[in-house]
Amino acid sequence: MTIDPRYEPASVEPRQFQRWIDADAFSADPNSGKPPFVIPLPPPNITGELHMGHALNGTVQDTLIRLRGMQGHETLWICGTDHAGIATQNVIEKQLRAQGLTRHDLGREAFVEKVWEWRRQYGATIIQQFKRLGSSLDYGNERFTMDPEYVAAVAEVFVSLYEKGYMYRDNRIVNWCPSCSSAISDLEVRYEHAADALYHVRYPIKDSTELLTVATVRPETILADTAVAVHPADDRYRHLVGRTVIVPIVDREVPIIADEYVRTDFGTGVLKITPGHDPNDFEIGRRHELEELTVIGFDGRMNDQAGEFAGLPAAAARQQVVDRLFSLGLLKGEDPYEHEVGHCDRSGDRIEPLISLQWFCDMQELAKPAIEAVESGRVTFHPRSQENTFFHWMRQIRPWCVSRQLWWGHQLPVWYCADGHVTVERSQPAACAECGTAQLERDPDVLDTWFSSGLWPFATLGWPEQTERLAAFYPANVLSTDRGIINLWVARMMMLGQEFAGQMPFSDVLIHATVQAPDGRRMSKSLGTGINPLDLVDRHGADATRYGLLKMASTQDVRFSEGSIDEGARLANKLWNASRFVLMQAGEAAAPAPSTADPVDRWILSRLSGASADVLRLLDAYDFSGAVKELYSFVWNDFCDWYVEAAKARLYGEDADARQAVSQTLLWVLERMLALMHPVMPFVTEELWSHLPGDRELLVLSPM
RNA sequence: GGGCGGUUAGCUCAGCUGGGAGAGCACCUGCCUUACAAGCAGGGGGUCGCGUGUUCGAGCCACGCACCGCCCACCA
Numbered sequence: 001m002t003i004d005p006r007y008e009p010a011s012v013e014p015r016q017f018q019r020w021i022d023a024d025a026f027s028a029d030p031n032s033g034k035p036p037f038v039i040p041l042p043p044p045n046i047t048g049e050l051h052m053g054h055a056l057n058g059t060v061q062d063t064l065i066r067l068r069g070m071q072g073h074e075t076l077w078i079c080g081t082d083h084a085g086i087a088t089q090n091v092i093e094k095q096l097r098a099q100g101l102t103r104h105d106l107g108r109e110a111f112v113e114k115v116w117e118w119r120r121q122y123g124a125t126i127i128q129q130f131k132r133l134g135s136s137l138d139y140g141n142e143r144f145t146m147d148p149e150y151v152a153a154v155a156e157v158f159v160s161l162y163e164k165g166y167m168y169r170d171n172r173i174v175n176w177c178p179s180c181s182s183a184i185s186d187l188e189v190r191y192e193h194a195a196d197a198l199y200h201v202r203y204p205i206k207d208s209t210e211l212l213t214v215a216t217v218r219p220e221t222i223l224a225d226t227a228v229a230v231h232p233a234d235d236r237y238r239h240l241v242g243r244t245v246i247v248p249i250v251d252r253e254v255p256i257i258a259d260e261y262v263r264t265d266f267g268t269g270v271l272k273i274t275p276g277h278d279p280n281d282f283e284i285g286r287r288h289e290l291e292e293l294t295v296i297g298f299d300g301r302m303n304d305q306a307g308e309f310a311g312l313p314a315a316a317a318r319q320q321v322v323d324r325l326f327s328l329g330l331l332k333g334e335d336p337y338e339h340e341v342g343h344c345d346r347s348g349d350r351i352e353p354l355i356s357l358q359w360f361c362d363m364q365e366l367a368k369p370a371i372e373a374v375e376s377g378r379v380t381f382h383p384r385s386q387e388n389t390f391f392h393w394m395r396q397i398r399p400w401c402v403s404r405q406l407w408w409g410h411q412l413p414v415w416y417c418a419d420g421h422v423t424v425e426r427s428q429p430a431a432c433a434e435c436g437t438a439q440l441e442r443d444p445d446v447l448d449t450w451f452s453s454g455l456w457p458f459a460t461l462g463w464p465e466q467t468e469r470l471a472a473f474y475p476a477n478v479l480s481t482d483r484g485i486i487n488l489w490v491a492r493m494m495m496l497g498q499e500f501a502g503q504m505p506f507s508d509v510l511i512h513a514t515v516q517a518p519d520g521r522r523m524s525k526s527l528g529t530g531i532n533p534l535d536l537v538d539r540h541g542a543d544a545t546r547y548g549l550l551k552m553a554s555t556q557d558v559r560f561s562e563g564s565i566d567e568g569a570r571l572a573n574k575l576w577n578a579s580r581f582v583l584m585q586a587g588e589a590a591a592p593a594p595s596t597a598d599p600v601d602r603w604i605l606s607r608l609s610g611a612s613a614d615v616l617r618l619l620d621a622y623d624f625s626g627a628v629k630e631l632y633s634f635v636w637n638d639f640c641d642w643y644v645e646a647a648k649a650r651l652y653g654e655d656a657d658a659r660q661a662v663s664q665t666l667l668w669v670l671e672r673m674l675a676l677m678h679p680v681m682p683f684v685t686e687e688l689w690s691h692l693p694g695d696r697e698l699l700v701l702s703p704m
Numbered sequence: 705g706g707g708c709g710g711u712u713a714g715c716u717c718a719g720c721u722g723g724g725a726g727a728g729c730a731c732c733u734g735c736c737u738u739a740c741a742a743g744c745a746g747g748g749g750g751u752c753g754c755g756u757g758u759u760c761g762a763g764c765c766a767c768g769c770a771c772c773g774c775c776c777a778c779c780a
């Protein structure tokens with residue numbers, strides 16, 4: 001037998017992967033009787049390309065799946081992708097724009113068909129990329145959040161939530177993204193530092209020569225002011241409560257009201273109230289039954305109510321309003337002002353708080369069992385400290401705005417008749433639930449993409465049908481993800497899983513590290529700081545990449561170091577050559593057996609069992625970095641540097657019995673070592689396993 | 705504003721319930737020793753972010769500060 005003196009990943013990886021596929025090694029049998037072990041892959045967006053986060057998370061999950069499989073579990077790693085509503089629609093709209101078109105030129109049906117076409121062509125790219133890492137996903141049961149069965153599951157959940165009274169429609173102020181032309185949820189708003197100005201504006205008091213000065217960063221919304229507020233206990237202004245001021249420029253008479261919300265120590269202690277364009281003012285407005293005026297439209301431009309400013313983008317209107325205030329002598333001054341401003345997580349556009357009619361889901365009741373599950377330890381986060389993030393959000397959870405003004409996604413299962421009656425059904429209703437008319441129009445909106453991904457652990461198994469797979473593989477065991485979507489996704493899966501599948505969807509939430517760029521900045525395409533994990537696989541091999549990622553990802557944030565990947569490559573090569581040496585000595589010997597005659601043999605056997613125990617213990621504790629270091633030290637230092645070197649004397653000696661004994665022990669330790677290494681380095685170990693003497697099953701299917 | 709994590713050798717990081725400062729890479733010296741030069745043997749290199757405190761003793765515990773990264777947050 002000849003084996004290359006150097007491990008060449010590129011020539012081994014495709015071949016070994018194909019063997020796993022041919023042996024159907026990644027599918028799960030619901031009737032095997034073995035204890036299940038299930039991980040739902042966080043479904044990547046169909047628009048996504050494999051990035052470092054995917055690669056790390058994929059490696060973590062694959063290591064666990066392979067480990068548990070070898071330990072005798074029936075393992076299932078749920079595979080699939082997310083339709084990613086806004087993200088995907090934006091990609092297609094961008095393509096259209098390049099051709100000078102908008103989605104409205106195509107119309108809804110043609111546009112959605114175009115997205116499907118795109119999805120058929122490119123939507124599986126990232127799943128193919130996961131294969132390069134050796135991921136043992138259940139490819140045969142790949143799911144998509146827009147599969148027909150999944151669509152039915154989403155409708156079932158929506159209708160059921162509606163029937164239980166959680167889902168309602170309301171006219172409220174929402175986070176509006178002008179460039180997406182849609183509302184988004186609170187969690188999709190990203191706050192960014194902005195250097196604006198704080199303007200001090202004088203409002204004349206009616207029947208008085210007095211002026212009241214307010215401070216605002218958004219003078220353009222003055223046009224929609226419907227009150228001015230002071231704190232009820234503020235002696236400076238107490239006498240003015242109940243009087244009237246004249247809103248500058250529009251000369252509207254509005255009341256001076258008192259509200260606890262106003263801070264006496266900010267600005268002048270007088271707050272202008274614009275219920276139509278500020279979430280706080282909206283709440284105050286509702287408390288005081290103020291009129292809700294709108295001067296900024298859904299396109300982010302001033303609307304007809306804005307008079308002379310109509311048609312201007314809000315930002316441009318701001319400057320013109322300021323100029324007018326100045327010329328009216330009502331601008332008292334302006335100060336530089338730095339604050340946090342909401343931006344759309346998807347488009348990056350500045351959020352415009354606007355009042356609109358949307359569907360909301362009341363989350364408070366749904367949150368309770370999820371909070372309790374974490375408090376009681378039935379669901380545990382690793383590391384534990386991440387539970388703070390979860391509790392903080394869940395204990396003060398607010399209604400979830402679930403409707404999106406998009407075309408790509410799960411259209412709401414809601415119909416309206418001409419009289420405005422609402423009919424919520426699992427499938428197209430024949431008649432209005434209230435008046436019976438057959439003239440119904442479906443709500444054009446679609447659901448927040450996180451609504452459907454919230455059903456992932458059970459909708460992928462056939463729910464609401466009571467399938468064998470659902471019975472066998474729900475709930476899952478581990479959910480591994482980035483800490484950025486603990487609330488966005490993990491918490492929602494927990495709430496919906498409990499409500500609809502009757503149990504928490506998993507018991508262990510793994511929050512893996514975030515890999516930063518080598519300079520400590522965020523790794524991102526837009527910053528140009530991204531490192532493509534597939535390049536690493538090309539250059540160092542998949543096993544090396546996996547090893548390196550596990551090695552470096554020990555704390556919450558970690559800087560990328562190619563040195564760790566390189567260490568993995570060297571370890572793979574070391575394993576390769578150690579095996580080569582052992583196999584050359586072993587020849588075509590029979591099944592290996594350890595010998596305990598020599599103290600050196602006893603030493604390595606003892607080290608092997610010690611290292612095995614350590615590695616398994618560390619992996620059980622999700623300490624991948626520690627496990628990988630232990631593996632390295634055993635393979636390199638104990639086995640190669642000490643045992644193999646010590647074994648040479650006997651191997652090359654005159655004593656035939658000693659030669660036999662040491663060669664047997666070498667082979668035996670090698671075999672166990674390959675098995676122990678397999679979850680981390682599946683390719684090189686599987687290849688070497690195939691060179692071991694005797695008929696043997698694939699390593700991935702062999703017991704640990 | 706609140707929370708989480710980090711700050712240890714030139715670089716990336718380990719250091720568990722307080723008592724030896726460590727690994728890999730890089731560097732230096734000597735070896736192409738017949739599994740591997742992606743190798744072997746050996747070596748230099750750190751007031752463990754700053755300050756105070758607890759202790760016989762602190763990288764490790766407490767409090768405070770600084771800087772970096774991230775999450776959450778309805779103060780114009």
